[in-house]
Amino acid sequence: MPAPPDAFITGEFRRALDDRFRLTLPQEFASLVADDASQTILAKECSGCLSLWKAADWRVRMDDGMSLIREKIRTGRMEQRWTEVQRLGRLLSTRSTEVKLANRARLLIPEGFREFLGVEKGGDVMVIGAVVCVEIWHPEAWLNQLREDMPGFGELFKELSG
Amino acid sequence: MPAPPDAFITGEFRRALDDRFRLTLPQEFASLVADDASQTILAKECSGCLSLWKAADWRVRMDDGMSLIREKIRTGRMEQRWTEVQRLGRLLSTRSTEVKLANRARLLIPEGFREFLGVEKGGDVMVIGAVVCVEIWHPEAWLNQLREDMPGFGELFKELSG
DNA sequence: TGAACTATTGGGCGTGATTCCCACGAAGTG
DNA sequence: CACTTCGTGGGAATCACGCCCAATAGTTCA
Numbered sequence: 001m002p003a004p005p006d007a008f009i010t011g012e013f014r015r016a017l018d019d020r021f022r023l024t025l026p027q028e029f030a031s032l033v034a035d036d037a038s039q040t041i042l043a044k045e046c047s048g049c050l051s052l053w054k055a056a057d058w059r060v061r062m063d064d065g066m067s068l069i070r071e072k073i074r075t076g077r078m079e080q081r082w083t084e085v086q087r088l089g090r091l092l093s094t095r096s097t098e099v100k101l102a103n104r105a106r107l108l109i110p111e112g113f114r115e116f117l118g119v120e121k122g123g124d125v126m127v128i129g130a131v132v133c134v135e136i137w138h139p140e141a142w143l144n145q146l147r148e149d150m151p152g153f154g155e156l157f158k159e160l161s162g
Numbered sequence: 163m164p165a166p167p168d169a170f171i172t173g174e175f176r177r178a179l180d181d182r183f184r185l186t187l188p189q190e191f192a193s194l195v196a197d198d199a200s201q202t203i204l205a206k207e208c209s210g211c212l213s214l215w216k217a218a219d220w221r222v223r224m225d226d227g228m229s230l231i232r233e234k235i236r237t238g239r240m241e242q243r244w245t246e247v248q249r250l251g252r253l254l255s256t257r258s259t260e261v262k263l264a265n266r267a268r269l270l271i272p273e274g275f276r277e278f279l280g281v282e283k284g285g286d287v288m289v290i291g292a293v294v295c296v297e298i299w300h301p302e303a304w305l306n307q308l309r310e311d312m313p314g315f316g317e318l319f320k321e322l323s324g
Numbered sequence: 325t326g327a328a329c330t331a332t333t334g335g336g337c338g339t340g341a342t343t344c345c346c347a348c349g350a351a352g353t354g
Numbered sequence: 355c356a357c358t359t360c361g362t363g364g365g366a367a368t369c370a371c372g373c374c375c376a377a378t379a380g381t382t383c384a
Binding site for chain 3: 106
């Protein structure tokens with residue numbers, strides 16, 4: 001990530017979804033992933049997990065394919081790349097969307113992301129600070145993830161901090 | 163791409179065809195693929211998928227392809243391929259039509275395109291922004307496409323379709 | 325301990341989006 | 355000509371979402 005002046009995003013919370021699929025983020029998270037206009041990027045990570053990003057950070061993360069497309073389009077040279085652009089564009093569309101937080105911290109999970117998260121209306125989710133973004137987990141998926149990742153924590157921490 | 167710095171077309175929506183094979187586009191898409199006279203190009207992409215283009219963009223896309231072929235023909239590098247060229251010519255004819263968006267951003271899917279899309283009247287379709295065009299997918303075909311393009315999301319589909 | 329705040333949650337309501345459904349007219353058929 | 359099919363237009367019920375406020379719960383500060 002681009003050395004953000006922002007603090008690391010950390011913490012773990014249990015939250016419940018509305019019957020309208022609204023989720024109020026812990027206020028401290030909201031300010032870290034939203035811009036002044038309360039806009040953020042909501043993305044699909046893996047089954048049972050969504051993530052929230054500052055638009056700028058998300059763009060950086062996506063840059064693999066997208067910036068290339070942007071360039072091609074800008075310069076109008078796209079010869080044989082049309083279908084490729086279409087394909088990536090398609091994926092960009094399913095993968096993420098921009099959303100606005102109401103009341104500074106309330107997120108409406110859009111259709112399409114609900115099924116992906118796999119939580120019923122009114123159900124619980126885990127909201128996790130993942131340093132560079134906020135993750136929203138289906139409780140069970142979260143447990144599985146933990147079981148899988150925890151043993152490697154010490155190793156990973158050493159690797160990333162050393 | 164034409165100079166007009168049109169915004170990326172993105173977004174994913176589920177929509178229903180009405181009993182007469184009409185599809186109301188998400189209004190944000192309508193203006194991005196239609197000109198002032200509400201005309202757009204409807205094209206066949208692959209079985210289960212149609213696409214909508216601004217006429218200008220479609221022309222550019224075709225020309226990019228055509229000029230390549232023209233070049234090959236001109237330089238005589240088409241020897242054995244004539245039957246294929248012929249086949250291509252044939253396909254070009256059915257590949258696209260110009261359609262007019264009626265009243266409420268409503269698109270009548272013409273005969274010939276219906277079977278290609280493979281959705282019954284009243285059935286659901288997915289409407290996807292593919293950056294340079296809008297795509298209309300048969301739900302099943304869309305899932306298959308995702309499975310193919312996003313193997314990482316593998317588990318999801320097991321759950322969603324199971 | 326109590327008052328003042330803040331964070332979180334639940335729900336009302338208005339507006340616009342999406343559907344469902346029907347009417348009208350042109351075209352096709354026997 | 356009676357009857358059916360299809361393209362078109364539009365009315366209207368329904369639904370979803372944005373906006374806002376009220377109630378509750380939890381914390382901080384005198």
